[in-house]
Amino acid sequence: xxxxxxxxxxxxxxxxxxxxxxxxxxxxxxxxxxxxxxxxxxxxxxxxxxxxxxxxxxxxxxxxxxxxxxxxxxxxxxxxxxxxxxxxxxxxxxxxxxxxxxxxxxxxxxxxxxxxxxxxxxxxxxxxxxxxxxxxxxxxx
Numbered sequence: 001x002x003x004x005x006x007x008x009x010x011x012x013x014x015x016x017x018x019x020x021x022x023x024x025x026x027x028x029x030x031x032x033x034x035x036x037x038x039x040x041x042x043x044x045x046x047x048x049x050x051x052x053x054x055x056x057x058x059x060x061x062x063x064x065x066x067x068x069x070x071x072x073x074x075x076x077x078x079x080x081x082x083x084x085x086x087x088x089x090x091x092x093x094x095x096x097x098x099x100x101x102x103x104x105x106x107x108x109x110x111x112x113x114x115x116x117x118x119x120x121x122x123x124x125x126x127x128x129x130x131x132x133x134x135x136x137x138x139x140x141x
Contacts, residue, residue: 007036011051023058030055044082046089049075053093060096065104072097091120 010033017026033051037043056071072093079090098113 007033007040007042008047010036011047011054014051014054018054018058023062026058027055030058044078046079046082046084049078049089049093051075052078053096056093056096056100060100060103065100068100069097072100086120086123088121088124091117091124094120 010029014026014030014033017023017029030051034048037045037048037051042048052071052075056068056075059065059068059071075093076085076090076097079085079087079093084090094113094117098110098117101107101110101113
């Protein structure tokens with residue numbers, strides 16, 4: 001088994017634990033996924049951003065808001081570094097940050113972040129529509 005498959009397995013197990021409400025287990029498994037990914041030199045894999053986003057959700061559920069914010073921002077940083085800062089994955093993380101700001105009583109920042117996420121989604125939708133039209137035009141020729 002390749003090393004990177006191990007951290008991906010831990011990511012899947014952590015997601016499942018999170019979905020089941022087993023927060024302590026999820027935290028342990030997701031932390032192990034991060035360590036294994038670092039060992040596999042996969043720190044800039046988009047899936048690592050997903051690990052941090054899952055950790056952010058876990059911390060938010062437990063009311064550990066500073067840790068949640070740190071995890072969401074780590075996820076976003078990874079996506080920006082690998083040049084996916086304007087993609088759907090980033091929009092998802094930004095919406096999570098927006099929700100956290102709302103919970104923390106910072107509605108102005110929550111709205112700003114939500115607007116940013118919505119702009120990314122709209123931009124992505126426009127690019128997909130343009131690509132589809134180009135593909136359809138190419139087929140018709």
